[in-house]
Amino acid sequence: MNWKLWCLFGILFPALLGMGAWQLQRADEKKMALERFHDQIDQPPRDWMSFLNSPIDFAQVRLEGGFLDQDWLLDNQIEGGRFGYRVFTPFCLNTATHAPQDSKECVLVDRGWVAGNLDRNILPAIDRPEGNLILQGRADHISSSVILGESEPLVNSPYRVQQIEIGEVSEMAGVPLSSWILRLLPGQRGVYKQNWQPVVVGPEKHIGYAVQWFAMAIVLAGLVAWLQFKPEKAVMDS
Known part of the structure; x- marks a missing residue:
């Protein structure tokens, strides 16, 4: 058994899975932020002091x-x-x-x-x-x-x-x-170009990044398995 190869695998594989899981978590956070934003779009404006008594994002x-x-x-x-x-x-x-x-x-x-x-x-x-x-x-x-x-x-x-x-x-x-x-908001006194959005990177992009990280983990696992068992196969074929 190539212990160096397995040590490298033991470091990289969990890291790749962790990055994928983190991207899925970020996707959930962005999705919830968008939901909170859309929930507030049609709500009437509240006085600032009353807002502070029961604050809601956006x-x-x-x-x-x-x-x-x-x-x-x-x-x-x-x-x-x-x-x-x-x-x-x-x-x-x-x-x-x-x-x-x-x-x-x-x-x-x-x-x-x-x-x-x-x-x-x-x-x-x-x-x-x-x-x-x-x-x-x-x-x-x-x-x-x-x-x-x-x-x-x-x-x-x-x-x-x-x-x-x-x-x-x-x-x-x-x-x-x-x-x-x-x-x-646009149209207010003193406003400049208001291009703000509740999220910059949408949840679908984070899901795409997660798929990439998980795909790299699968490729890594396949490569390590192939390198580990290739010599055995070569001996058997001979």
């Missing part, structure tokens, strides 16, 4: 208040083959206008996508509506993004970052931010 919510005077640009966002940024701006509710600074009810708003300049020294000019605003959007959580560059010093707004961190934005804004964010 619920449509309504806020009244104003934007703070800083913007955040999430780097390396591609739309239609074009490089750009997603714009995030903190928004504080009117119900807390006269409250202490550290007790304001504020939320980070995803305002959509803007095109970038190939010259990295030139940032897009971000317009921000002032005064009292009524906004509608969908409640969501910040998702992780692929970090392709180094973090930059946070000097002047708009701040260009590789990853949106609620704690970091809260510290720079000087107000506590909800763990939820608001994905601004």
Whole structure:
């Protein structure tokens, strides 16, 4: 028995099966996320404070208040083959206008996508509506993004970052931010191109990836079996 071959098989085969199982799990997660999103499509908007009492992913919510005077640009966002940024701006509710600074009810708003300049020294000019605003959007959580560059010093707004961190934005804004964010709906004041989707990679792709991993596991098992028993067969034939 070729023990090196079986040791390699013992490492690779479970790993391939594990990757396939993980992709099936991701497919289930994406399927459930899409189901939650579609359940909320036709629901009327809820007041933000009532939403916080019974939060639901992707619920449509309504806020009244104003934007703070800083913007955040999430780097390396591609739309239609074009490089750009997603714009995030903190928004504080009117119900807390006269409250202490550290007790304001504020939320980070995803305002959509803007095109970038190939010259990295030139940032897009971000317009921000002032005064009292009524906004509608969908409640969501910040998702992780692929970090392709180094973090930059946070000097002047708009701040260009590789990853949106609620704690970091809260510290720079000087107000506590909800763990939820608001994905601004098209047609709202201050919105840019809103291309957000509840899932980027659909469940069917994850199922396809799972099939590939399981297929590689089967091929590996067949190859190891063939290599292990081929010499025996050769002796028998002779």
